[in-house]
Amino acid sequence: MNTINLVLCGLGGQGILFMTxxxxxAAIQKGYDVMGAETHGMAQRGGSVVSHLRLGDVQGSLxxxxxxxxxxxxxxxxxxxxxxxxxxxxRLFVNTSSPAFPNKKVKDYLDAxxxxxxxxxxxxxxxxxxxxxxxxLALLGYFSASANDPFSHEDLRLVIQQISPDRLKEKNxxxxxxxxxxxxxxxxxxxx
Amino acid sequence: xxRREILLGNxxxxxxxxxxxxxxxxxxxxxxxxxxxxxxxxxxKTGGFNTYVEWSTNEKVGLDTAFAASISGKRAACxxxxxxxxxxxxxxxxxxxxxxxxxxxxxxxxxxxPHSSATEQDTRSMAKFAKVPxxxxxxxxxxxxxxxxxxxxxxxxxxxxxxxxxxRVCHARQxxxxxxxxxxxxxxxxxxxxxxxxxTPRFRLTLHAELNEKGIEIGKRFDRLSAHNFxxxxxxxxYPLGIIAGGVPYAVLRDILRxxxxxxxxxxxxxxxxxxPESLTSDFLSACEKVLVVEETDAFIEYxxxxxxxxxxxxxxxxxREGELxxxxxxxxxxxxxxxxxxxxxxxxxxxxxxAVVKELGLPVRKPTxxxxxxxxxxxxxxxxxxPKAIITSDIGCxxxxxxxxxxxxxxxxxxxxxxxxxxxxxxxxxxxxxxxxSTIGDSTFFHSGxxxxxxxxxxxxxxxxxxxxxxxxxxxxxxxxxxLGIRADGSKGKAISxxxxxxxxxxxxxxxxxxxxxxxxxxxxxxASAYVNDPGGGIAVIIARHPCLIAYRExxxxxxxxxxxTDDCVECNFCIEHFECPAIFQDQELGRTSIxxxxxxxxxxxxxxxxTGAIVEAA
Numbered sequence: 001m002n003t004i005n006l007v008l009c010g011l012g013g014q015g016i017l018f019m020t021x022x023x024x025x026a027a028i029q030k031g032y033d034v035m036g037a038e039t040h041g042m043a044q045r046g047g048s049v050v051s052h053l054r055l056g057d058v059q060g061s062l063x064x065x066x067x068x069x070x071x072x073x074x075x076x077x078x079x080x081x082x083x084x085x086x087x088x089x090x091r092l093f094v095n096t097s098s099p100a101f102p103n104k105k106v107k108d109y110l111d112a113x114x115x116x117x118x119x120x121x122x123x124x125x126x127x128x129x130x131x132x133x134x135x136x137l138a139l140l141g142y143f144s145a146s147a148n149d150p151f152s153h154e155d156l157r158l159v160i161q162q163i164s165p166d167r168l169k170e171k172n173x174x175x176x177x178x179x180x181x182x183x184x185x186x187x188x189x190x191x192x
Numbered sequence: 193x194x195r196r197e198i199l200l201g202n203x204x205x206x207x208x209x210x211x212x213x214x215x216x217x218x219x220x221x222x223x224x225x226x227x228x229x230x231x232x233x234x235x236x237k238t239g240g241f242n243t244y245v246e247w248s249t250n251e252k253v254g255l256d257t258a259f260a261a262s263i264s265g266k267r268a269a270c271x272x273x274x275x276x277x278x279x280x281x282x283x284x285x286x287x288x289x290x291x292x293x294x295x296x297x298x299x300x301x302x303x304x305x306p307h308s309s310a311t312e313q314d315t316r317s318m319a320k321f322a323k324v325p326x327x328x329x330x331x332x333x334x335x336x337x338x339x340x341x342x343x344x345x346x347x348x349x350x351x352x353x354x355x356x357x358x359x360r361v362c363h364a365r366q367x368x369x370x371x372x373x374x375x376x377x378x379x380x381x382x383x384x385x386x387x388x389x390x391x392t393p394r395f396r397l398t399l400h401a402e403l404n405e406k407g408i409e410i411g412k413r414f415d416r417l418s419a420h421n422f423x424x425x426x427x428x429x430x431y432p433l434g435i436i437a438g439g440v441p442y443a444v445l446r447d448i449l450r451x452x453x454x455x456x457x458x459x460x461x462x463x464x465x466x467x468x469p470e471s472l473t474s475d476f477l478s479a480c481e482k483v484l485v486v487e488e489t490d491a492f493i494e495y496x497x498x499x500x501x502x503x504x505x506x507x508x509x510x511x512x513r514e515g516e517l518x519x520x521x522x523x524x525x526x527x528x529x530x531x532x533x534x535x536x537x538x539x540x541x542x543x544x545x546x547x548a549v550v551k552e553l554g555l556p557v558r559k560p561t562x563x564x565x566x567x568x569x570x571x572x573x574x575x576x577x578x579x580p581k582a583i584i585t586s587d588i589g590c591x592x593x594x595x596x597x598x599x600x601x602x603x604x605x606x607x608x609x610x611x612x613x614x615x616x617x618x619x620x621x622x623x624x625x626x627x628x629x630x631s632t633i634g635d636s637t638f639f640h641s642g643x644x645x646x647x648x649x650x651x652x653x654x655x656x657x658x659x660x661x662x663x664x665x666x667x668x669x670x671x672x673x674x675x676x677l678g679i680r681a682d683g684s685k686g687k688a689i690s691x692x693x694x695x696x697x698x699x700x701x702x703x704x705x706x707x708x709x710x711x712x713x714x715x716x717x718x719x720x721a722s723a724y725v726n727d728p729g730g731g732i733a734v735i736i737a738r739h740p741c742l743i744a745y746r747e748x749x750x751x752x753x754x755x756x757x758x759t760d761d762c763v764e765c766n767f768c769i770e771h772f773e774c775p776a777i778f779q780d781q782e783l784g785r786t787s788i789x790x791x792x793x794x795x796x797x798x799x800x801x802x803x804x805t806g807a808i809v810e811a812a
Contacts, residue, residue, distance in 0.1 A: 003447075003451070011558065012560075013792075020365075021198075024198050024365065024367075025198070028196065028198060028367050032367075033366075033367050034198055034365065034366065034367040035331070035364060035365070035366050035367075036198075036364060036365040036366075037360060037363060037364050037365075038200075038363050038364075038365065039307075039363075040223055040224060040226075040227075040308075040363050040670075047558045047559065047560040047561075048558050058447050059330055059331050059442075059443035059444075059446050059447055060360075060440070060443040060444040060446070060447045060519060061331075061360050061361075061363075061364035061365070061366075061443070062360065062444070062518060062519050063519070064447075064448070064519040064520060064523060065519075065520050065541065065542070065543030065546070065547075066541055066542025066543035066546070067542065077555045077556065080550055080553055080555055081550060081555055083546045083549065083550055084543035084546035084547050084550060085543070086546070087542065088542060103553065105549055105552060105553070106549060106553070109545065109546060109549045112545075113545075113546075132791050133791075
């Protein structure tokens, strides 16, 4: 199996670790070896938080810039900061409601490298569902609409169900589904 | 039954500890080592084992405790961050001489960059300083295996063994398979032998000779090819470039070379670098024209190679002398060396163009800050306001972030808030200058190494205000309990140590306890304390600023949430943003005015008394 590299980023408190857990759990259920790297300690206090995830036969826990097939960003600037990680023809999903996303210069770069980029209103979805702190689940749900390799929407949904604590299970799935619905809608519009 | 689980590197280390039948585990929390103990507790509880696990009050205390277990015949481990080993160095140096009975493994976690540490020091150098073996894992799985190797070595050679995982092992996550574990069932059996266990200087020379002998024997062991010291040289072949690596850089390098299919570059991995495997290394050197040493956090292997005429590395300037060896750094440096030697370099980096695009965006750097509602912010604000001319000495913990508020002038080491305050006092007092000094220290740091400094300061007549910022937890490292809580590492009840009684016990005669959120009261007490310090009969005034940490205690930390708004009375003076620095108060670019981010506002209400024009108000 070839190595799959993922980078998840955002700010302390946005639930990056939960997203990492969900994706790594999904990968392990698909029979992948999982390696990852997290931010802990002082850097966590309101600073940028980045989580690297590598699936396959690897020993290093950090992703080499330019080699991540997927980058999920829970905040726009953090998404930009981690742009160097995205591999050519890779995918970048960013939580943003800004109509100006992506920035013109960034767009030129994305086009040049054939990177697929989506601005996802994950925070708005989460707020609309009454759980402003769950933009991570909305983003994951949205991403799942176009996910098939190495894990599908069903794989991810199952994992959310498995790893959410009982008191949050229902809410988490609700936000995840709302994100998924939005992802499906936009997929249709894009095709049309 | 076998389990496959994604474990944090620290979890894998904990697994290694419990699997090895270790019966006594001690630690003081510190990034990146803090998660080892909670994971040990989890495995011990799952197995139903009778393992003794403690959060020690500091690293030296922890190592002394583990050492006693070792010489009672049991396996013992002591965990800490790299700078913690400095605190435990007194114990380490001596127990290396005395030797062990049951395996004694010291786990000291290094942190290049340094993300959350005072220094980028390399534990391998501390191991050499103490003349004890050190193992340097590349992955969580290898760290787990090396814990077992370390215990065996320690028992075979009767010497403490250090494992030094770096942050990218400690905070890596890896899928790991493990089976049922067996409890270490040894009974304590201390055999009196004063010539060894109570060795006076007369016997220390003999013990030193013994330790040197052990080092030679272990060096021979490390010279043999093993799972942790190996290379991929083909017999009889000569290479233009070879690479020696250990620890995390080895993992990075292995992935890069495999990804690019560079089987033309042989690698010597030294997972057991000290006592130095001299002949193994010299065999490798003989087969290569040049050898690049890629190691973290400092030049170590490179120094131990006696003949360095072929060697490139940190000393020759081919590898950066400081900072983390991230994959992109290793990729670039290896590529540069290959080009320099006229060899085919590595593939061009894909990210160079993106880096330039991102740089041009001029994105704001996000500094770590105190959380919204953090009680430390309130205390710092009060101190700055009441005593604007004070030198404020601080310490290691979340409150280090008071630096963003201009409320931290010095940080040295654990406990230095108090000892340095005394030093400042004596330096100014000598010149007849009454310099106001405020020392700020957290509750856990105070118990770690604040008391000895406070005793000294009281005894030697220093005069300053000491604010103990008591948030009822060890927050920065992940909410470990402090001795004042009376909760032990495994969650069981311990004896709670009263902070107040400890302060009084150190000879302090002025002590007040204030709720950190109460700015008015805090101001009043600071003024009173200042008067006491300046009184000819005064001394050290201690204020315990107490309020629970919001992350640890959540709702309990703020019983009545206040909804806060900024009214049109705001004159955009930026006072709150600059001096109170709450992440929930921000300059809204779209509205062009100072606003409250209701999503992250904790509702603590402390900011209500901060605004000079009274524009921060509670919503009706």
